[in-house]
Amino acid sequence: MNGAHCLSARMREETSRSSWIRRMSEEAARLRALHGPDAVQDFSLGNPSTEPPEEFRAVLEDLLSDPSHRLHGYMPNGGFPDTRRAVADYLSLEQGVEIPAGNVVMTCGAAGGLNVIFRTILDPGDEVIVSSPYFVEYGFYAANHGGVLRPVPAAPDFGPDLGAIEAAITPRTRAVLINSPNNPTGRVYPASALAGLAGLLRRASREAGRLVYLVSDEPYRKIVYDGVEVPSVFAAYENTIITSSYSKELSLAGERIGYLAAQPAIPEVASLMEGLVMANRILGFVNAPALMQRAVARLQGACVDLALYRRNRGCCSRRSAAPATWCPNPKALSTSSLARPSPTTSPSAGPSPKSG
Ligand SMILES: Cc1ncc(COP(=O)(O)O)c(C=O)c1O
Numbered sequence: 001m002n003g004a005h006c007l008s009a010r011m012r013e014e015t016s017r018s019s020w021i022r023r024m025s026e027e028a029a030r031l032r033a034l035h036g037p038d039a040v041q042d043f044s045l046g047n048p049s050t051e052p053p054e055e056f057r058a059v060l061e062d063l064l065s066d067p068s069h070r071l072h073g074y075m076p077n078g079g080f081p082d083t084r085r086a087v088a089d090y091l092s093l094e095q096g097v098e099i100p101a102g103n104v105v106m107t108c109g110a111a112g113g114l115n116v117i118f119r120t121i122l123d124p125g126d127e128v129i130v131s132s133p134y135f136v137e138y139g140f141y142a143a144n145h146g147g148v149l150r151p152v153p154a155a156p157d158f159g160p161d162l163g164a165i166e167a168a169i170t171p172r173t174r175a176v177l178i179n180s181p182n183n184p185t186g187r188v189y190p191a192s193a194l195a196g197l198a199g200l201l202r203r204a205s206r207e208a209g210r211l212v213y214l215v216s217d218e219p220y221r222k223i224v225y226d227g228v229e230v231p232s233v234f235a236a237y238e239n240t241i242i243t244s245s246y247s248k249e250l251s252l253a254g255e256r257i258g259y260l261a262a263q264p265a266i267p268e269v270a271s272l273m274e275g276l277v278m279a280n281r282i283l284g285f286v287n288a289p290a291l292m293q294r295a296v297a298r299l300q301g302a303c304v305d306l307a308l309y310r311r312n313r314g315c316c317s318r319r320s321a322a323p324a325t326w327c328p329n330p331k332a333l334s335t336s337s338l339a340r341p342s343p344t345t346s347p348s349a350g351p352s353p354k355s356g
Contacts, residue, residue, distance in 0.1 A: 014140060021045075021136070046183070048251035049312070050304045056250055059298045063291065071291050077281040078273075079106030079259075079288055083297040087259050090300035091242075094221075095234040103262045103269065105276050106288035109253075110219045112280075113243030113260040114141045114177075117215055119279040120272070121241075122147040126174035128215070131160050135183045135217070147174070158187035162196045169204045175213040176201060180230060181220040188228055194236035201237060211267065214240040219258070222249040222303045225310050238265040246296050249303045257292035 007015065021044055028042035063069055078084060085101040092099045107113040118128070124146035130138055132151040139149040150173075152164040165176060176197060180189035197214065204212040216233040221244060224230060233240050245258025260276065262269055280287065287293075 014143075018136070018140075046248075046253070048248060048253055048304065050251050050308055052251045053302055053304055055299060055302050056252070056295065059295050060291075063294050069294060071294060073290065075287055075290060075293075076277075077105075077287050078102075078277040079104070080290075080293050080297070083293040084259075086297040086300050088261070091261055095232045095242075097232065097234040097263065099234075099261055099264060102273060103264055105260050105273070105280055106293050107243065107245075107258045107260055107280060108256040108285045108288055109247055109258040110217055110243045110245040111137065111141070111258075112256065112283075112285055112288070113245070113258050114138070114215070114217060115144060115283055116276055116279040116285070117241050117243060117260060118142055118145040118147055119283060120275040121213060122174055125172055127170060127172045128175045128177050129165055129168050129173060130177045130179075131158075131165070133184050134177075135179060138177060148172075149177075154185070154187075158182065158185040159189055159193050160197060162193075162200060165197070166200050169200070169212075171208050173204060173208070173212055174210075175215045177215045177217065178233070179217040179220075181224060183220065188224060188230055191231040191236065194231055194233060198237035201239065205239065211239050216240060216242045218242055218244040219248050223306065223309060225306065225313065234263045238263055240266075246292075246299075250296070250299060251304050252292065255289060255292045257288055257296055259288075 024044035025042060028040055028044060031040045032042075063071060081101065083106055084104040087106070088099045088101040088104045091104070105113075105116065107116055118141055122128070122142070122145045125148065126146070127148050127150045128138075128142045129150045129152060131154040133154070134151060142149040150168050152168045153161060155161040155164075160178065178189065178197070180187065182188075201212045201214055214233060214237045218230075218233075221230050233242060240263045241260060243258065243260040245252075246255070247253035247258065262272055262276070266272055
């Protein structure tokens, strides 16, 4: 019997499509064994380069030393109420928009958040537009829930190409997915780009007779340099759902802790929240990890030391002088391999992350 029959046809196709990521990481391991661990940099997986900040350990020790917290049990599917409150309060300041605790759901990372969002808003065949290049898992996440990812090329400066996005909008468009600071380009979208997108999405919603959402994937929001500010997506467009995580800003990638938040002005937002909480439950996440929820409730605003990332970014930019490579000065975390320029491009911000 053919061994491939152990997989569904769809999974066969998906594993073959993503095997290059695994091959890259295997090749890195092979080269490391050959040349030494410091001689090879593996950009295939997005593991943080730094340990979590000291505050994280202190909070964890404190939590573990006090058994009264009921640390390891189930809780409401949306998360501990006080954690949702802490995230909502911090996010309200960050976004400049008052966000009720009930508009936050604690998730298994931003990856879990995106799956919960797509499970909640997509019907089979609904389309999600994204600027290319993009985090490669997006296509799988949309397809998990019957959606179709529609990539459109980014503008030469790696910002969103509004003309290309407008041309890609169809009656099946349900969302535009953005990621700023961007993986892999490092681009931070300016407020003017968000305002332009908002105008497009309002028009598209009117014409389609249903909401066209902006889904903003923001796990790199805090990993920026040189005084760069990441503008508020909630201030730009009312029908926005954010997802983010503590994977990068607290180096907790393996702990699977993040959140999503819905803009309070979304029509029927209470029903949307009910759907999002239900999706968190029935996708099998049930709830985000309890201990981590307790920890991040006390760590709002904390961040890893960015010095190492800034130093890496400097190395990356200096490499741009090498003949076969090109690398603009990224405004955000840089973890990807160098991109080759097209002869006509001269972006102002660039390369960053990886596949996971
Ligand atoms: C752009 C982007 N979105 C989402 C994720 C998923 O992150 P997590 O689920 O760990 O929060 C990653 C991971 O590298 C990423 O680069």
